[in-house]
């Protein structure tokens with residue numbers, strides 16, 4: 001088991017303005033699993049990822065990731081989780097405009113404490129892994145959306161992190177690029193040398209159905225979902 005979340009609760013605000021977002025989430029992620037997390041807009045998907053990723057403290061419950069128990073500790077206490085265990089991928093890539101693909105990846109490793117030479121070598125390997133060997137010297141504006149997202153994926157995997165948290169990673173991509181990202185996720189999860197797992201938020205039931213498993217966040221809890229209920233949940237809400 002790579003990730004175990006037990007009884008996780010999180011509310012925002014207080015008094016009559018209190019909003020209970022997570023009401024006892026239980027979920028696990030095995031090593032090598034690609035799990036799609038679905039749920040209506042505002043159901044708490046990003047909140048769940050933020051707590052698992054050590055960006056936000058939970059109110060109640062427990063989290064264990066790759067041998068590290070960090071329960072409800074706030075961001076200041078889980079620096080190691082953010083630096084070593086979890087990689088992030090976002091809808092809008094979050095690349096640095098003025099830096100080449102290579103420097104975007106290497107810079108992130110240097111910020112996490114790696115020496116420049118090793119960071120560059122790792123960045124090259126990661127960019128090769130995502131199929132961008134011939135684009136390393138390009139800056140983001142010279143790359144397509146799908147290529148930019150692959151740079152972001154290279155950045156997320158370059159530090160040998162065990163868990164990738166992907167918050168609507170295909171939200172800004174055309175269908176073909178989104179399908180490529182999903183195939184890349186699957187091959188990363190299947191790579192025994194990496195031993196990594198991916199938790200991916202998506203609104204696209206078609207993509208979600210290609211994951212190993214689907215979870216639905218509903219009424220503050222996660223439930224296993226199949227493709228039929230995934231299609232049914234879409235009430236037309238948009239982000």
Ligand SMILES: Nc1ncnc2c1ncn2[C@@H]1O[C@H](COP(=O)(O)OP(=O)(O)O)[C@@H](O)[C@H]1O
Pocket residue numbers: 012013019021039040041042043044045046047048
């Ligand atoms: N920092 C915050 N302060 C107050 N409310 C928040 C905060 N973050 C999220 N929320 C609220 O919590 C709910 C869940 O948000 P979020 O996790 O972003 O949902 P999702 O990612 O599923 O769309 C929403 O109603 C949102 O407005």
Ligand SMILES: [Mg+2]
Pocket residue numbers: 045046047167
């Ligand atoms: Mg969200």
